Amino acid sequence: MLHTSGKSLFGVTLYALLEPLPLGFFFAAWLFDIIYLQTAVIMWTKSASWLIAIGLVLAILPRLISLIYLFRGARPNEKTHFWLSLLAIVLAVVNAFIHSRDAYAVVPLGVTLSTLVVLLLLIANVQWVLRDRRVQGGRV
Template identity: 80%
Template sequence: MRTTSGRSAFAVTLYALLEPLPLGFFSAAWLFDIIYMRGFEIMWTDAASWLIVFGLVIAVLPRLISLIYLFRGSAAPEKTHFWLSLLAIILAVLNAFIHSRDAYAVVPLGVILSTLVVALLLLANVQLALRQRTA
């Protein structure tokens, strides 16, 4: 049986359900940006902008839950995961503003920001998984 070390079971469950979703949305938006860059079909950048918005909406609740536990004394891997994810979300907000421009103005800055967001979230998840595995 796994304990949550004084954490609410509901919060832990909600966090576990919602945490991976933004990475999926941001990864799909990144792929759509790359497809748009290859063919310049406006549909792809419109879809990417919606995916970024959905990813941001879903990313808020897990970050709030992890922020609460950050101040209650989290382990170092969880703190690193929180700060890398928060930086990725800040970049995703900037990316949402870039994607609100005309479709031709999205390239290349939108693609660069999408790449950074996905890379930061992957780095955050991989370092957390590897550090928890060795602990």
């Protein structure tokens, strides 16, 4: 979905393939945190910590690609998407540290951070898609 004029086709393709993956992992971690709240089975919070770690690893390359394009004259919706996603990733790093503690210490801060990460990424993606749709339709 990156604006492709003056950008590498390989970079745009790689970005489009990898961009949705972290959101899926963070969303699954959020669901596991909610399940842990309901069941108190430690497996759920340990699984959530692994999902957060994998999501963070998968978030590195798309953020680097969008950082490069940010300095090459990205459109305003791409800049907003980048900054919201970056803020979500910073919160996810903090969340990974919270989830590394004892399972009982994860609640409520871990659930709150998981919720914020998912919400920020959803807002970033929705505003990006809606803005990109308006631009393509000729109504900037």
